Amino acid sequence: xxxxxxxxxxxxxxxxxxxxxxxxxxxxxxxxxxxxxxxxxxxxxxxxxxxxxxxxxxxxxxxxxxxxxxxxxxxxxxxxxxxxxxxxxxxxxxxxxxxxxxxxxxxxxxxxxxxxxxxxxxxxxxxxxxxxxxxxxxxxxxxxxxxxxxxxxxxxxxxxxxxxxxxxxxxxxxxxxxxxxxxxxxxxxxxxxxxxxxxxxxxxxxxxxxxxxxxxxxxxxxxxxxxxxxxxxxxxxxxxxxxxxxxxxxxxxxxxxxxxxxxxxxxxxxxxxxxxxxxxxxxxxxxxxx
Amino acid sequence: xxxxxxxxxxxxxxxxxxxxxxxxxxxxxxxxxxxxxxxxxxxxxxxxxxxxxxxxxxxxxxxxxxxxxxxxxxxxxxxxxxxxxxxxxxxxxxxxxxxxxxxxxxxxxxxxxxxxxxxxxxxxxxxxxxxxxxxxxxxxxxxxxxxxxxxxxxxxxxxxxxxxxxxxxxxxxxxxxxxxxxxxxxxxxxxxxxxxxxxxxxxxxxxxxxxxxxxxxxxxxxxxxxxxxxxxxxxxxxxxxxxxxxxxxxxxxxxxxxxxxxxxxxxxxxxxxxxxxxxxxxxxxxxxxxx
Numbered sequence: 001x002x003x004x005x006x007x008x009x010x011x012x013x014x015x016x017x018x019x020x021x022x023x024x025x026x027x028x029x030x031x032x033x034x035x036x037x038x039x040x041x042x043x044x045x046x047x048x049x050x051x052x053x054x055x056x057x058x059x060x061x062x063x064x065x066x067x068x069x070x071x072x073x074x075x076x077x078x079x080x081x082x083x084x085x086x087x088x089x090x091x092x093x094x095x096x097x098x099x100x101x102x103x104x105x106x107x108x109x110x111x112x113x114x115x116x117x118x119x120x121x122x123x124x125x126x127x128x129x130x131x132x133x134x135x136x137x138x139x140x141x142x143x144x145x146x147x148x149x150x151x152x153x154x155x156x157x158x159x160x161x162x163x164x165x166x167x168x169x170x171x172x173x174x175x176x177x178x179x180x181x182x183x184x185x186x187x188x189x190x191x192x193x194x195x196x197x198x199x200x201x202x203x204x205x206x207x208x209x210x211x212x213x214x215x216x217x218x219x220x221x222x223x224x225x226x227x228x229x230x231x232x233x234x235x236x237x238x239x240x241x242x243x244x245x246x247x248x249x250x251x252x253x254x255x256x257x258x259x260x261x262x263x264x265x266x267x268x269x270x271x272x273x274x275x276x277x278x279x280x281x282x283x284x285x286x287x288x289x290x
Numbered sequence: 291x292x293x294x295x296x297x298x299x300x301x302x303x304x305x306x307x308x309x310x311x312x313x314x315x316x317x318x319x320x321x322x323x324x325x326x327x328x329x330x331x332x333x334x335x336x337x338x339x340x341x342x343x344x345x346x347x348x349x350x351x352x353x354x355x356x357x358x359x360x361x362x363x364x365x366x367x368x369x370x371x372x373x374x375x376x377x378x379x380x381x382x383x384x385x386x387x388x389x390x391x392x393x394x395x396x397x398x399x400x401x402x403x404x405x406x407x408x409x410x411x412x413x414x415x416x417x418x419x420x421x422x423x424x425x426x427x428x429x430x431x432x433x434x435x436x437x438x439x440x441x442x443x444x445x446x447x448x449x450x451x452x453x454x455x456x457x458x459x460x461x462x463x464x465x466x467x468x469x470x471x472x473x474x475x476x477x478x479x480x481x482x483x484x485x486x487x488x489x490x491x492x493x494x495x496x497x498x499x500x501x502x503x504x505x506x507x508x509x510x511x512x513x514x515x516x517x518x519x520x521x522x523x524x525x526x527x528x529x530x531x532x533x534x535x536x537x538x539x540x541x542x543x544x545x546x547x548x549x550x551x552x553x554x555x556x557x558x559x560x561x562x563x564x565x566x567x568x569x570x571x572x573x574x575x576x577x578x579x580x581x
Contacts, residue, residue, distance in 0.1 A: 161407045163410075164407070165406045165408065165409060165411070167410070168406050196405070197405075215578060219578045220481035220577065221580055223394045223480060223482035223483055224368040224482070225373075225394055225395045226349065226370025226373030226374070227372040230377065230402075230408070231376070231409060239373050241429060242429055242430065259405070262401045263580045264580060266397055266401060266580050270404065271397065271400050271404060272493070274400040275515065278403065
């Protein structure tokens with residue numbers, strides 16, 4: 001009778017059950033045949049999980065990604081890990097609520113533990129719909145300060161849009177893999193590909209359909225192709241006499257239109273290789289027919 | 291990169307007489323889309339339909355040959371075809387989209403595929419991108435001023451417009467021709483065109499334009515594997531009559547000259563932008579560059 005009681009007391013005293021589970025997961029991953037994977041994860045702040053769903057919407061592409069290229073080491077919904085671990089690429093979804101210490105702490109931890117921090121989606125890049133938060137909502141009425149993560153930490157790369165597209169996330173993931181594990185030539189390509197998205201991160205944390213007026217039309221760069229209108233998730237852009245007209249009351253500040261505009265950036269060293277790159281990504285995903 | 295990468299270049303015209311009769315030049319775009327539609331290579335194509343104002347184009351998704359034929363011919367003002375790139379795969383439910391556009395619009399297509407920021411599941415559905423040669427384009431109001439104020443033809447009574455041999459020409463239904471020198475049209479060019487370094491739609495699957503070929507014919511560059519494949523099928527089906535580009539006048543020499551002229555002129559403008567504004571300390575306060 002005495003011994004079992006002692007055991008029961010001992011167990012809760014030890015309590016690092018989490019750590020043990022974490023180690024077990026890592027062991028099973030190392031048994032996989034692929035030698036060189038990058039590590040990546042998803043950090044969930046004030047977002048709607050739409051960005052994560054978009055990642056999942058790569059369907060079999062996601063499995064291929066996880067099988068061959070990426071160890072997914074952190075994710076509230078997919079990986080049983082409590083604290084942000086060290087990783088190569090952190091995809092951060094959502095803006096950061098300054099009224100919630102834990103969110104700020106987790107974001108800082110992400111920056112400290114990640115080689116590359118990617119702002120995934122409009123909220124992380126620009127605040128997106130969370131910009132309209134004014135507090136007073138259930139069940140956290142005092143949460144009102146939602147900022148793009150770039151206002152709190154240095155961000156390396158932006159993937160704007162609401163939601164960011166499965167294809168854009170896939171392209172960034174494949175290029176990040178090539179950047180970290182590829183041949184010299186592949187590293188060069190990946191650098192060229194990722195640079196404009198890194199420049200977007202340097203450009204700032206504010207976005208609006210107005211960017212098309214300020215940074216494209218006012219700069220005499222718009223030629224009226226209409227791609228901004230196609231990219232807008234809320235149909236806030238109409239093409240009127242060949243130029244975008246923005247209904248700012250509809251704009252959710254996701255940043256898609258400006259990033260998609262061929263006159264925001266057009267890195268011809270990459271764009272000229274559209275055929276080769278499309279084949280490269282298809283081959284990497286095992287979907288290339290030719 | 292003056293003429294871009296291409297697998298072959300020919301002078302061509304459609305064999306379908308009804309297409310040719312209403313074509314701007316060789317009827318290449320309409321014939322190629324009509325063939326692709328028939329063969330199921332595309333489910334529909336984004337082309338320039340009729341807008342609200344006379345001679346104002348408006349992007350439409352043509353899913354029948356009748357709609358394609360109704361959209362034939364060139365209207366020299368802006369048609370934002372890319373605005374329907376996603377919509378064609380949504381409301382219209384197309385899995386294989388054809389799209390025609392200017393060189394800058396082909397750049398937009400490729401950027402949409404490589405950087406699909408707001409283009410969820412669109413890039414892989416673009417089945418045929420046809421580019422048209424373009425020196426510059428005009429806002430509708432500029433085009434209206436050229437036609438009505440300079441050429442003295444009401445837009446409603448114009449039957450065809452044409453740019454060639456240094457002139458902007460307007461033809462009326464009753465056979466009158468009014469012309470103005472191209473240099474007087476320059477003030478109406480949309481400013482965004484001045485930073486463009488592509489004349490012959492380098493990024494299209496197939497690109498075409500009148501320059502380089504005789505009247506009624508078009509110069510055709512077949513550029514990508516996809517373009518080559520579709521062009522070969524269209525040729526096998528007898529869609530086009532072709533001549534080697536080397537055997538026609540004025541030939542590639544003129545295309546190269548105009549492309550070089552455009553690139554040289556616009557590169558100069560691009561370079562000037564970098565030092566357009568000046569700070570007190572003498573350093574440049576630039577207009578933004580996009581390249």
